[in-house]
Amino acid sequence: MGMLSSLKDAVSGQSNNLESNETGSSTNSYGLLIGGELVQTGETLDVINPATEEIFTSVPLAGAGELEAAVAAATTAAKNFKSTSIEERQALIKKIVKAMGAHKEELALALVQEQGKSLDMARLEVDFSMGFAMHFTTVGLPIEVLLETDAQRVEIHRKPLGVVAGITAWNFPLLMAAYKLAPAILAGNAIILKPAPTTPVSTVMLGEIIKDIVPPGLVSILVDNNELGAKITSHPGIAKISFTGSIATGKKVMASGADTLKRVTLELGGNDAGIVLDAADPKAMAQNLFNVAFMNSGQVCIALKRLYVHDSIYDAICDEMAVLAKGAIVGDGMKDGTQFGPVQNKQQFEIIKGFIEDAKANGNIIAGGQVPDIPGYFIPLTVVRDISDGTKLVDEEPFGPILPIIKFSDIDEVIERSNRLDYGLGGSVWSSDVDKAVKVAEKMDTGTVWINSHMAFGPNIPFPPCKQSGVGVEWGKEGLNEFTSMQVINIAKG
Numbered sequence: 054m055g056m057l058s059s060l061k062d063a064v065s066g067q068s069n070n071l072e073s074n075e076t077g078s079s080t081n082s083y084g085l086l087i088g089g090e091l092v093q094t095g096e097t098l099d100v101i102n103p104a105t106e107e108i109f110t111s112v113p114l115a116g117a118g119e120l121e122a123a124v125a126a127a128t129t130a131a132k133n134f135k136s137t138s139i140e141e142r143q144a145l146i147k148k149i150v151k152a153m154g155a156h157k158e159e160l161a162l163a164l165v166q167e168q169g170k171s172l173d174m175a176r177l178e179v180d181f182s183m184g185f186a187m188h189f190t191t192v193g194l195p196i197e198v199l200l201e202t203d204a205q206r207v208e209i210h211r212k213p214l215g216v217v218a219g220i221t222a223w224n225f226p227l228l229m230a231a232y233k234l235a236p237a238i239l240a241g242n243a244i245i246l247k248p249a250p251t252t253p254v255s256t257v258m259l260g261e262i263i264k265d266i267v268p269p270g271l272v273s274i275l276v277d278n279n280e281l282g283a284k285i286t287s288h289p290g291i292a293k294i295s296f297t298g299s300i301a302t303g304k305k306v307m308a309s310g311a312d313t314l315k316r317v318t319l320e321l322g323g324n325d326a327g328i329v330l331d332a333a334d335p336k337a338m339a340q341n342l343f344n345v346a347f348m349n350s351g352q353v354c355i356a357l358k359r360l361y362v363h364d365s366i367y368d369a370i371c372d373e374m375a376v377l378a379k380g381a382i383v384g385d386g387m388k389d390g391t392q393f394g395p396v397q398n399k400q401q402f403e404i405i406k407g408f409i410e411d412a413k414a415n416g417n418i419i420a421g422g423q424v425p426d427i428p429g430y431f432i433p434l435t436v437v438r439d440i441s442d443g444t445k446l447v448d449e450e451p452f453g454p455i456l457p458i459i460k461f462s463d464i465d466e467v468i469e470r471s472n473r474l475d476y477g478l479g480g481s482v483w484s485s486d487v488d489k490a491v492k493v494a495e496k497m498d499t500g501t502v503w504i505n506s507h508m509a510f511g512p513n514i515p516f517p518p519c520k521q522s523g524v525g526v527e528w529g530k531e532g533l534n535e536f537t538s539m540q541v542i543n544i545a546k547g
């Protein structure tokens with residue numbers, strides 16, 4: 054099915070889709086989990102469905118009072134919780150995952166309607182959220198013996214930080230909540246979660262789902278309209294911020310946390326380059342490249358965002374990518390067959406339109422590029438060729454369904470080109486010669502480099518950013534350690 058007809062179908066199918074809200078979570082009686090209670094605040098925030106631009110539901114809006122209540126409850130909860138054993142914490146996380154499992158479909162339906170993604174993608178996000186949390190039931194924080202001699206024994210212990218906060222972005226709201234909550238709890242902390250204002254529903258639902266499972270105050274959910282972030286990041290009762298969002302806001306988080314010397318983990322924006330050295334089968338490779346560039350409509354921090362292709366296969370890869378983009382079904386995520394949903398919010402929609410204008414001026418659009426005049430923040434998957442470094446589309450992160458494909462002929466030169474920006478999240482090298490690809494990977498200034506794939510990630514694999522893509526690490530042993538305070542116990546013997 055062609056792009057435009059799919060978009061039209063998406064619109065004509067809206068009434069059916071909205072009916073299915075009734076099976077979802079379209080209710081105005083949500084409560085924010087604070088101090089073990091579901092709290093109504095007297096104020097609400099409307100949540101817009103990006104596929105319809107209509108109000109999907111509304112959730113309570115927290116203010117400074119709710120933040121103080123959450124910090125007070127979290128402080129008490131953290132004091133009680135810090136003496137629990139690893140096994141008790143793992144058991145608690147298992148119960149949380151089990152409870153999520155009992156509400157999988159409601160969570161998925163809420164994700165579609167608040168975020169815009171397809172139902173399949175939403176179900177995958179719920180599964181990933183549970184899988185990430187479950188991982189932290191299989192790992193611990195054992196005492197590490199650094200040194201053992203006749204005279205001395207040096208041990209490294211990992212202690213809880215106390216109250217931590219997780220501030221999240223709107224592309225994978227539930228997954229981010231889960232992958233911050235589980236390691237925070239495993240490390241013995243209380244956590245306050247604050248989702249992005251445009252996608253609070255699944256996080257609020259998570260709070261409701263686990264209300265009777267977690268000790269009061271151990272997990273709090275606060276919804277804001279972008280006013281609480283600065284208050285959270287400067288709050289003296291909060292020891293650490295685990296932040297996922299844009300580079301611009303990440304800098305504010307770091308500055309705001311400085312006064313109280315907060316620990317910060319910042320997972321920020323990326324502009325991942327993929328470098329294709331050669332392609333034995335351009336068609337098969339293009340399919341892989343397409344999947345990692347446009348997943349979740351390109352709204353992934355580690356999506357492939359700049360594709361450098363060797364001139365020997367440039368035309369073949371461009372042609373294949375255009376065919377795939379033109380054949381993609383973009384529409385309302387609630388509608389059967391939809392592969393790619395709209396952009397999540399109006400602000401981002403306008404930003405992506407700006408990137409399309411840049412592509413028109415500086416490149417050659419070979420798929421997409423025409424934004425339909427219909428309700429919803431729909432952008433057809435857009436592929437741009439004959440574009441160079443130094444343009445807005447190549448140098449800045451679009452965070453949407455638009456991909457520039459740039460030609461190169463010299464490997465050393467393309468490595469330098471890929472490294473020239475302040476971003477350093479991920480990158481990839483594609484070649485049938487893996488050794489050659491690894492040599493290129495070693496020269497790339499990014500936290501992760503994939504060979505012949507992109508975006509492959511998991512809770513057991515550290516996710517470290519380079520340069521301005523962030524500070525600290527999430528996931529893996531290193532990511533878990535960031536939710537702890539290291540203590541050295543240095544024992545003199547005899």
Ligand code: NAD
Nearest residue numbers: 221222223248249282283298299302305320321322323354
């Ligand atoms: P954003 O920075 O605008 O918002 C992120 C969160 O920060 C939201 O919850 C927001 O309410 C909150 N916030 C706003 N002002 C704040 C302040 N002054 N202090 C503290 N918090 C504040 O980012 P976004 O637009 O929601 O997300 C898109 C960006 O996130 C992209 O750049 C993307 O690459 C990045 N991202 C990174 C990762 C990663 O793991 N590296 C993952 C997903 C998204």
